[in-house]
Amino acid sequence: MKRFYSAKENTFFNEEFHGTRTITVPDPNWIQPIIRVPDPEWIQPTVSVPNPAWIEGDESVGQTIFVPDPDAVAPLIEAPDYSAVPPLIVVPNPKCMLPPESELVDVSQEEHDEIYRVLSLGGSILAPGKKGRPSTAPAPGPTLEELKKRERAIRDRALLLTDPLISRHRDELEAERPITLTAEQYKQLQGYRQDLRDWPESEHFPAVEYRPVQPAWLAELIQ
Structure with a gap:
């Protein structure tokens, strides 16, 4: 072939x-x-020949x-x-x-x-x-639109993972129970989440090196 x-x-x-x-x-x-x-389709003609079975005087057999x-x-x-x-x-x-x-x-x-x-x-x-x-x-790298789409997905996931921490902290305060986050940590977390929301509007978006950096202590709480 x-x-x-x-x-x-x-x-x-x-x-x-x-x-x-x-x-x-x-x-x-x-x-x-x-x-x-x-x-x-041809039919073979016939001819007359002496009859070998003829006996002189026997009229029952043709000559x-x-x-x-x-x-x-x-x-x-x-x-x-x-x-x-x-x-x-x-x-x-x-x-x-x-x-x-x-x-x-x-x-x-x-x-x-x-x-x-x-x-x-x-x-x-x-x-x-x-x-x-x-x-x-x-192979060419991802397009600008692909990079923006990926960064938005990362941003959305980070907000989704930290939503429970915000809700729990508020519930703990309202119930007057021991809090998981310190006041400083809660302040840092809210600042980080606001930076995430503002990230797509940044002039540096979607450059990874400018992506908002999560607080160092946060990784253990959202694993």
């Missing part, structure tokens, strides 16, 4: 899936040859009988020669999905497998190389 690469399409092609450029078919212009054969004429020959008629088969010709394959030959380069099985081995490791994409041959290149 032949494999190809198109730098224009930046993808691989092969004859098994995309079809060969040509196919071999019976010649549509071929005409069945005609031959002359004995007429199958002659009719037998097929051994010298008669069946007439010939024209009929198709069904033993003949049409010759094969090469024609363009109407189902071929390969790009023009000028856009393709041949690719060996080893070259194809090596490229896919590199791609399977991650961090790379298929890309045109020298002289239009297949190669790999570092």
